[in-house]
Amino acid sequence: MPDSTPLSTMKVFHLPGAWGLPTVSPFCLKLDAWLRMTGIQHESRTVATPFAGPKSKAPWIQIDGTKLGDSTFIIAYLTERFGIDPDEELTAEQRGMAVAIQRLIDENLYWTMVHDRWVHEGNWRTFRDVVLGGLPLPQRRLLGPIARRGVKKQLSGHGMGCHSAEEVAMIGQRDVAALAAILGPKPWFFGGQPTSTDAVVYAQLINIWHPPLESEVKRAIGEQPNLVGFLDRFKARFYP
Template identity: 40%
Template sequence: MITLFQFPRALDVPNPSPYCLKVETFLRLAGLDYQVRTLLNPARGPKGKLPFIQLDDEVIADSAIILRTLERRLGLDLDAHLDAAGRGRALAITRLCDEHLAWLLVYFRWIDEEGWAEFRPLFFAGLPAPLRALVPRLVRARLRRGQLAQGLARHSREELLEFAREDLQALSELLGAAPYFGGLQPCSADAAAYGVLANLILCSLDNPLSRLAREYPVLVAYCERLRDKFWA
């Protein structure tokens, strides 16, 4: 049995974390049975973050390692229909989503002042009053340090939105008229792509990055397609 530990559902998407949503989308694309346990504190994870899974008696953390482990242990291969170039393309799309666009998502929720003013009361509304004042500041400060170390927070808002526009345009062109990034059927890249794109396009937030993402009709239709087929 697979148990997925992740944040609770919020913001009109199955999970407000692109990495949690990536893992759960993979489980659905692969047709695997699983159960979910929700956590609010990522520090309870073995690597201090969410998601993580329990596979039988083993705890496995990090979305990329989770998917790799499931593929190897259970004999899965969502990319079996792809040739070598297609597999390389799927990995490149996954890395773009996980290592760049998702970081921009974090910036425009947690660091950008407009995004933070909207995100904070929605995400932390369930905390008791003393914690509601303290926890958001502490988490935001930690994420700001991470964004500075990674380098994104050293750029202006306009520069970051231009980076995002390049990412979104590339994803739109790579998808084209195909229903999935794997072509006629999903591949591993679709888990990562839906994880971040649904959190931009279908999410109830209305920050500058979400507004930009909704300008790409190919990506909007893609999110709606996966939502209707795998999350209805």
């Protein structure tokens, strides 16, 4: 049953922002965008690292004395608890497509971005001060190389880290082309109204498109006017 208790007590923890983005984590931004879309009340807290989260990943929420991690689980929980669902009008086919798009973003395109931020030497020099920017300088110097080694291990475990930079670019370009084809001339991914899928796509694409980092995937987004228009539209509506 939906609960109408005011949610002044719900705290949302996300990684720091930079370059005008509220957070440089696509998963944190997905949740933030979804919360803006639904208008659910909360307090937003910035944390320097994800380690206090229940899964040692960001974002997480704290509600009724309990911590809940994972952007998708959090969104499912809040949808149920507050009975506010931007996807309620979707058909079964559209719901299937929403899952497929989310998997493309969260499980594949995300890792091309991680590769571009953490492996590319020039990008890393810019990004390390942002991603560890919440820590004092001595800690940042010490933790930078350790964190980078850890993320490279994650990339290898996923498989994206086994590819050359050219291959990663090809993988990301293909995802971007697929998203552009699915969006087509529509204003939002499922037509005339924004849904959770738009928050998922926005959070990931803007994190590739906006930061001043070198990336072939960023170039690929620039070659798709409908995606660039979508990013502008989402920003104007939810981050004016």
